[in-house]
Amino acid sequence: MTVRFENVTKTFATANQPAVDQLDLVVGDGELLTVVGPSGCGKTTALRLLAGLDDPTSGRLHVDGRDVTDEPPHRRDVAMVFQDLALFPHLSARENVAFGPRVRGERGPALDRRIEELGDRLGMRAALDRYPDQLSGGERQRVALARAMVRSPRAYLLDEPLSDLDAQLRVRARAEIVELQREIGATMIYVTHDQAEAMTMGDRVAVLAEGRLQQVGPPVQVYDEPANLVVAGFVGSPPMNLLDGGSTTGRLLGGRPGEVVGVRPEHLVVDPDGRLAATVVVVERLGSETVLWVVGSDGIRLAVRTDPHRAVAPRDTVRLAPTPRRIHRFDAVSGVRR
């Protein structure tokens, strides 16, 4: 089943800028779309509009070809997992999962069985009879997921559900969510501010900034061909080096005045014959790679990704060569890719 935002705008009464600005976006059947952007970019608002928790100022929302713009939340048949998970504190994990079915009048052994199956599937059956304040962060997140899954909705909307987990647990949980999504074949929109999460999880990635959709496409495409400066600067860690095409360093990378030159850290290669000379400021050894922060002759700072065991220290001078055809050019005024 598909989800479609049709020219959706939301302006809150207290704001003078729209939180979501003319959003046009289609999510395909069984697709996992990640929506990423800095905080305040409108990604959560977009999700809330689709869930029916807020009403759009203009535009239409479609679920499976049906216009649901004027439908109340529970008729849209979408489930949402909130960033704070919103578990009911006075109900056990089992009662939390059963909440929706119960308010819709479902009870009995069939429901109990379904909940226990979900508990097994999500590996938290033992936690079912505990209360939210007795659960670990990972268990809470699973309960929230089970609460969304229990009624087999048409689409899942996840709003940074992993943000309260520690880094290790997070990496594991995100793989589990992807696996689960493949298994049940559900359409899923996953909102995050973590670009690594967005890139690794999504079939496609939608980058949002200032309420506007900047780019949407497969992760590799967004990474290799960022549509504009916002995307270029947001996706990738460390981010793409962006410099004035008219500067000394910029010209050495093939830039021209009036444009911004971009080059990813891994596309600056340490090479004794390189055109670009720079001084190493910081060496970040990450084990699998080493990131050098260097300063060019004109004071411009660049990140360089290099192999982990390279013998280099701060204050060393290195020569750098850009990988051919890996230079990105953006219009200095509009920011659009050239």
Added chain:
Amino acid sequence: MKLRGPDRGAIAFLAPYLIGTLALVLLPALLTFRYAFTDFTGLGQGGFTGLANLRRLYDDPFFHASLRASAIHVMIAVPLRLGLAVGLALLLAAPRRGGRWYRLAVYLPTVIPDVALALLFLWVLNPVYGPLNQLLGLLGLPQPTWLAEIAGARAGVILMLLFPIGEAFLVVLATRRAIGARLYEAAALEGARPWQQLRRITLPLLAPVLALLAIRDVALSLQSTFVPAYVLTDGGPLFATLYVPIYVFDQAFEFLGFGYSAMITLVVLAVTLLLVVGQLLLVRRWRAWRVLR
């Protein structure tokens, strides 16, 4: 124990209350306990009479009438006061135009001195020119003579005490506002209608606070009948509003039965304690209790 700076400061701040509690509450309480077993009249010494006061109490029809009046009052007034406070608080918790003025209006009667409110109700409940009966007349409803009837007098006192509910109102308002909006959104997504949200989220989460307020209001309502009964009815008609505090006062200051009234006070204290402990035991069995504790 050696005191360091901040502790000394804290004690200095607490000292007035400590002295006040000792001199104005604890000491009189101890004296009451002693007087309860004497025939002290307020003059002279009074001799020790053992359990004579308790025996007298047991056979005193007026005491039984006053206990009955108080019990009826508590049983009706507490649920009504609490229900009203909760209802208004939930109604006015959501931000809306002019909401603050409504909230102010609910709270305002609480700061009116009891006596002033009682005098106001003397006028409100006047069967001839009181606004209440004029309104009832306009609506074609029966116009009781209020304070001259047994049920009318009890209802009149309850009616007056339905207004000073600002404290419970504020507590419920604050508690309701502390419940995250996200919980209601999650419930709405699951298809819970407003009344289901009230029953399955709001009330369970308010329960611990409601229980505390109910316990408090039982103790309070046993006491707060004094001023309205004193000003409106003086215990009448036919002892219908001879609430326990009025009877204690009458015994002590009208009939100079200090010893006897001290015993009544003790008995009422014991009854209040029993009620409060009973409610607490009941409430502790609720699951919701552990959430906000």
